[in-house]
Amino acid sequence: DFQMTQSPSSLSASVGDRVTITCRASQSISSYLNWYQQKPGKAPKLLIYAASSLQSGVPSRFSGSGSGTDFTLTISSLQPEDFATYYCQQSYSTPPTFGPGTKVDI
Amino acid sequence: EMQLVESGGGLVQPGRSLRLSCAASGFTFDDFAMHWVRQAPGKGLEWVSGISWKSDNIGYADSVKGRFTISRDNAKNSLYLQVNSLRAEDTALYYCAKDPEARIGTTNTRFDFWGQGILVIVSS
Numbered sequence: 001d002f003q004m005t006q007s008p009s010s011l012s013a014s015v016g017d018r019v020t021i022t023c024r025a026s027q028s029i030s031s032y033l034n035w036y037q038q039k040p041g042k043a044p045k046l047l048i049y050a051a052s053s054l055q056s057g058v059p060s061r062f063s064g065s066g067s068g069t070d071f072t073l074t075i076s077s078l079q080p081e082d083f084a085t086y087y088c089q090q091s092y093s094t095p096p097t098f099g100p101g102t103k104v105d106i
Numbered sequence: 107e108m109q110l111v112e113s114g115g116g117l118v119q120p121g122r123s124l125r126l127s128c129a130a131s132g133f134t135f136d137d138f139a140m141h142w143v144r145q146a147p148g149k150g151l152e153w154v155s156g157i158s159w160k161s162d163n164i165g166y167a168d169s170v171k172g173r174f175t176i177s178r179d180n181a182k183n184s185l186y187l188q189v190n191s192l193r194a195e196d197t198a199l200y201y202c203a204k205d206p207e208a209r210i211g212t213t214n215t216r217f218d219f220w221g222q223g224i225l226v227i228v229s230s
Contacts, residue, residue: 001168030213032213032214034216034217036151036217042222043201043220043221043222043223044151044201044217044220045220046216046217046218046219049214049216049218050214055218087150087151089151089216089217091212091213091214091215091216092213094165094210094211094215095153095165095167095168096153096215096216097153098150098151098152098153099150100150101150101151
């Protein structure tokens with residue numbers, strides 16, 4: 001299975017901050033990387049697919065980049081509703097695997 | 107409005123069985139692959155199983171292979187997960203999730219809509 005890691009595991013930020021989360025794959029996954037947001041007590045929500053494509057309805061302050069083994073999710077200006085846990089997921093190989101998550105709080 | 111509503115969870119003893127269901131509405135169910143993804147309490151996400159639109163392409167995580175069976179009934183817009191020989195480590199919130207593709211195991215496999223989840227607790 002392809003192992004996914006994320007850094008940092010948690011971070012503290014303020015409204016208006018630029019936030020960057022990193023995801024690393026154990027082997028090259030080309031651009032087959034997706035990002036999800038999960039708020040407490042809620043189901044995950046797809047934000048970014050294929051490394052950099054914004055899912056319909058997701059605010060443009062979210063962006064993704066990277067290819068191969070290293071990827072980033074950037075929130076350009078953190079909003080109060082963005083405090084959540086973020087997961088990456090590779091779709092290059094079956095089974096699809098997730099990173100351990102990055103918690104973004106105040 | 108798109109909806110996925112899971113049911114069938116609960117408290118069950120180790121070794122016993124459950125059948126989880128997911129009722130879909132608001133989209134053309136039989137156009138898309140579907141998946142089960144679980145989340146143990148306080149932990150991350152784990153893909154459990156997926157099934158293609160016409161049930162001819164099915165996959166399982168190694169951790170559940172041989173114990174869990176995924177199925178779907180397109181006439182009823184429903185997805186199922188038969189979970190047998192349950193273990194304590196199967197305790198989790200089980201989510202039903204839609205794939206934007208018709209088949210599983212493609213490089214586009216992702217989960218673009220999720221239900222709210224159903225809790226399975228395995229304990230004696």
